[in-house]
Amino acid sequence: MVVKECKLYSKEKKGKIKCLACAHKCLISKGKTGVCGVRKNIKGKLILLVYGKVVSMNIDAIEKNHYMVFYLKVMLLVLEVLDVI
Numbered sequence: 001m002v003v004k005e006c007k008l009y010s011k012e013k014k015g016k017i018k019c020l021a022c023a024h025k026c027l028i029s030k031g032k033t034g035v036c037g038v039r040k041n042i043k044g045k046l047i048l049l050v051y052g053k054v055v056s057m058n059i060d061a062i063e064k065n066h067y068m069v070f071y072l073k074v075m076l077l078v079l080e081v082l083d084v085i
């Protein structure tokens with residue numbers, strides 16, 4: 001599991017963290033997650049629990065992609081991962 005510390009947060013009183021990544025601006029106590037459930041206060045740091053996880057994986061014909069200019073008739077493995085911090 002890849003552990004990634006978020007950048008958009010501020011430390012508040014009593015070990016709480018204020019996440020600034022979206023309009024909810026959750027105030028998160030130690031060991032708890034924000035409204036989204038993917039950012040957690042772990043030992044006073046805001047950790048993104050889903051960083052690097054695969055969101056989707058599929059094989060596409062390259063003609064569906066803009067790389068077709070270079071490699072005609074080739075299949076393409078498409079991986080999408082989460083990397084928002």
Ligand code: SF4
Pocket residue numbers: 019020021022023024025026033034035036037038039
């Ligand atoms: S913890 Fe999630 S829901 Fe809360 S402010 Fe951060 S990104 Fe938004």
